[in-house]
Structures are given as structure tokens and as C-alpha cells.
Amino acid sequence: MRATYERLQQLFIRKGREAMAQISAGQEFSQHLIRSIEKLRKSLPNMRVTHHDRQSEVFSVDELEETEGYAGLEWGRYVDPVYKIQSVFSVYWVEFPPIPDEQYWPQWHGAIVRHNPSMRRKK
Template structure:
């Protein structure tokens, strides 16, 4: 358990530093997100419905320019700032085992309604 906890702590430190470096360089989105979006942009036609008449079943569709800004369609939770805030969690040290509560094993409590 201690080894897993310490590896997770190291991962959070490394990912937090990566996110901070991205923020300091002015990066708004992660490299993984940008690469995925650019890959999709190559294969998917960029269309926009400009007029829709549901009764007549008529749609007017225009092709978007290649310079259309995609960042406006992405939830802010995927921004580098949000990612950095997630990795800022501090891990308290694991206390010595003598301070752990006593373990009596798993207790099974059946649900009487079932």
C-alpha cells in the first residue's frame, strides 16, 4: 500500500510540474487534446447548419473555414489551468503503522430488504 501511495504521489508531482510548465509557456490546452483535435479536423468535414425548416425538412449547410476557432467549443475543465489545479493536491505523509487504527477484517452486513 505504501509503494502505491508513494508512486501516486510522485505521479501527481510530475503531472503538476508538466501542467505548470505548460501554463508558464502560455499553453491553454494540453498537447494530447490539441493533437486529438487536429487529427479529427483532418478527417471530418467542417459543416454548420445555418438554416433549418423541420416541417419542410430543408437544411442549409455551409462549410466552415479551416481557421474556425475550436477552443470555444471545449469545456474549460480541459484547460491547462484546470488540469494544474487538479494536480495541486498535497499528499500528507502516511503515518507510522503503530498509529493506524486496529483492523478487524471485513464485516459483511446483509441487506434485510433483499
């Protein structure tokens, strides 16, 4: 348990530093999110609705050249704020208190789980 706790603590420190570096560099969104959005934008067809008749539910759609499509679209305002680097950083800004010695742990009166040695895998 202690080893898992300490590894998680190191992960939070590393991820917090990465997020802080991205904030310092002036990035609003993570590089992973930006790469994913750009990849999806390249695969989407470039279309524009030129006419819509609400009564008969008829659409007129023109297909655009690649350069006319989503180049001017500001996608950042459509992304939920939870995906901003600042929100990610706030997740990793948690302090990990040290684990106290076992003698200070409260008494446990529940079930005790023990491993079955016959279920052990061979090395």
C-alpha cells in the same frame, strides 16, 4: 501499499510540473487535446448549410474547399473548461501527507484478506 502511495506521489509531482510548464508557456489546452482536435478537423468534411426551410425540413448544403472549411473556426470556446490546463493543474496540486507508522493506525475490526499461496504464479 507504501510503494504504491509513493509512486502515486511521484506521478502527481511529475504531472503537476508538466502542467505548470504548459501554463508558463501560455498554453490554454493540453497538447494531446490540440493534436486530437486537429486530427479530427482534417477528417471532417467541409460543408456549409446555405438554406434551411424549417417547415419542410429541407437543407441546402455546399461542400467547401479544404482551405475554406474550419480554418477560421475558434474551437476553444466550445471546449468545456474542465479540459483547460489550469483545471488539470488544480488536480495535481494536492499535497500528499506522509504515511504514519502502523502503530498509529486505528484498530481494524473488519475482515482480514490473506492471499492463497496455491494461487501464486510461477516465475
